[in-house]
Amino acid sequence: MKTRDIFTVYFKELRDTLRDRRTIITMFVLPTILMPTLIFGFGFIASKVVRQARAETPTIMILGAASSSAVRSALEAHPRIRVVPAADDYRTRISDKTLRAAVELPDDFDAALARGEPAQVRIYYYEGELKSGFAAGELDRFFRDYREKTLQARLDSRGLPATLLRPFDVTRQNVAPPEKVGGNLIGGFIPYIIILLCFTGAMYPAMDLTAGEKERGTMETILCSPVGRTELLLGKFLMVLTGSLSTVVLAGVSSAITIPLGGLLFSRGGGAAAAASAAASGGTMPLIDPLGLLACFVMVLPVAVLFAAAIFTLALFAKSYKEAQSTVSPLIVVVILPALAAMLPGVELNAKLALVPLLNVSLVCKELVSGVFQWDLLALIFGSTCVYAAGALALAVRMFNREDVIFRT
Amino acid sequence: MIDARHLTKVFHDKKRGEIRAVDDVSFRCEPGRIYGLLGANGAGKTTTLRLLATLLKPTAGDATVAGFGVATAPERVRASLGFLAASTALYGRLTARETIAYFGQLNGMDDALIAARTKLLADELEMHDFLDRRVDKFSTGMKQKTSIARTLIHDPAVLIFDEPTLGLDVMAARTIVRFVRDCRARGKTVIYSTHIMSEVEKLCDAIGIIHDGRLLATGTLEELRIAYAESDLEEIFVKVVTGAGKAAA
Ligand SMILES: Nc1ncnc2c1ncn2[C@@H]1O[C@H](COP(=O)(O)OP(=O)(O)OP(=O)(O)O)[C@@H](O)[C@H]1O
C-alpha cells in the first residue's frame, strides 16, 4: 500500500470538491446555517406568536345569567377579559375568530348559589386555536377562583375549617438534576441531527467521486494511471469522510454559538412573558453536558466511516449522478428510522440494543448529552460500530476492484 | 513493446448472455512502430486496449507491456504506458497544469521533474496561454492538448490510442496524427485503434483487422494488399470482414 498515493488522490479530490458549488452548499453552507435558522427562526416565530396571543385581551360573551348580576359584574370587572353583548351567533363568531370564547350560565346562577343548589357553567371555545384556548383558560381560572370563594364563604358561615374539604395537599418534587431534564427534552433530537448530517455530508461527495466521475468519463482516465485501485479508493473515501465530518463539525460549532445566544436573546429580549411562553411552547433552552456532547462526536466517528463506505459502495454501481441519487436517497429512511426510534419514550439502552447499528449510537448519545456515561456499553457500541464500518469499507474495496461494477454498461 | 498472446475477454450480460468481446487475439508491436487496430463499431478494439492497459482482466490469454505482465504486474504496466481514448475525459475543475501534475505525482515523479516536463510539453504543444485556466472552459482542441500532455508526463515507453480523433475537426485531428508520428520518431511503441481507413493508411506500420472479437488479418499495408489483391484498404477491410477470403489462397 502506497500511503503517498492515497494522499495525492485525497488532496486532488479535496481541491476538486472545494471548487464544486453544489457540494460546497450541501457540505458547508447548509450545516452551518441549519441550526441558527432552526433556533432563531423557530424560536422567534414561536415566541412572537405566543407573545401576541398573550398581549391581547380576549373578547368573551356571557350567555344567560339574566338575573345574576353578581357573577356578571365580577366577570365584567375582570381585567384580563373584555365582555361583549350577548348574541345568538356566538358559535359562528368563535369559529370566525371575532369572538374568543363564550360562557353559558343559568339565568338564576346567583340565586342557585345562594340556595346551595348545583349549577352548570359551560365554556365555549375553539379547540386548537391558541387565542381561543387562552380565553377559555382565563374563564376557567375565573370560575375556579369564584368557586373557591363561594366554598370558603359557605364553610365560614357554618364555622368549619378549610381543611375539612382539603384533608391533605399533594405536591411533586423533581429529583433529577437539571441537566438530565434538559438532556431528555432535547437529548433524543441531537443525535438524530448529528447522524442525519453525517449522512448528508457523505452523500454528495460519495456520489460525485464515483458515479459522477463515471458520467464525466474521468474514471477511466484515472484508472489507467499507475495508482492502485485500493489506494485510489482510500483517497476518495477519505474525501467522503471529510465531507461527512466537516458537515457535523460545522453544524456543531454553529449550534454551540447560536444555542446560548438564542437563549440569551429570547429570555432577555421579551422579558418574563417571553420566557414563560417559550417554556409553554416547549422551547426551553436545555442544559447539555458539554463533555457528553464531545463524547457524542467521538461515538459518531465510526458511524461516519460506515456511512461514507456504504454510500460510496452504492453509488459505485450507478452510471450517472442522477442514477446514484435515486439509489442512495432511499437509504435516508434506513438512517432516520433507528434515530427516530431512539427518540421514542421507553426505548432504553441495553446490551442487546447496543449491537443494533445506528440505534445504539442514537440511544447512547441521548444518555451522553444528559451527562450519563455507561463505560461498558460505550465500549461495546464503539467497538461494534467500528466492526460494521470496517465491514462496509472492505465491501467498498472489493466492489471497487470489480470491473463489472466500474465498467457497468 | 507489446506482446499479446491469445487474449480473450468474455462479458456476461444479463440481456445478451455471453459476449466474446475479444477472442483469441495475438499480436506484437515493436518500439518505433505504430500498430493499427482497425475494426467496426463493437468489433472489440476498446476491450482489447483496456486489457492491455489492465483496466480489465483477461478471461484467458496473457499480454506483456514493456516487459511487464498485465496479470502479474498491472501497476508497473500502467506506469509504462500512456492511454488516450475518446472516453478518457479530464477533470473539469482542475487547471491544465494541475491535471498534468496530478498524473505526474501518481507516476511517482517529484515536483521539480514534473515542472520541467510540464514546461517541455507546454512548449511543444503550445499550451502556455491556457496552462493555468480551468479545463471546463477549454475548447475541444485545448482539452485534446491537455490530454496529450497528461498522457506523456511520465514519458512512457508504450502509447495506446483508442479512436483519439473521434469528434475532432480536421485541424485538431491533424494535431493528433502529427503527435502520434512524433511518438514513433522517439522510439515509442504505439498502438492505434480506429475505424477510419485513411488514418491507418497514413500512420500505421502494421495493421490488424478485428471483427467480432477476432483478429482476422494482420500484416503491413503492402502485405495485406498482396494477400487480398486490392490496393484500397477499404476494399480489403470489406473482404476480410465478409469472409471473402484471400486472393492467392
Ligand atoms: N463492460 C461490458 N459489459 C458487457 N459487454 C461489453 C462491455 N464492454 C464492451 N462490451 C461489448 O463487447 C463488444 C466489443 O465492444 P468494444 O467496446 O470493445 O468495441 P469497439 O471495437 O471499441 O467498438 P466502438 O467502435 O463502438 O468503440 C461489444 O459488443 C460491446 O457491447
Ligand SMILES: [Mg+2]
Ligand atoms: Mg471503442
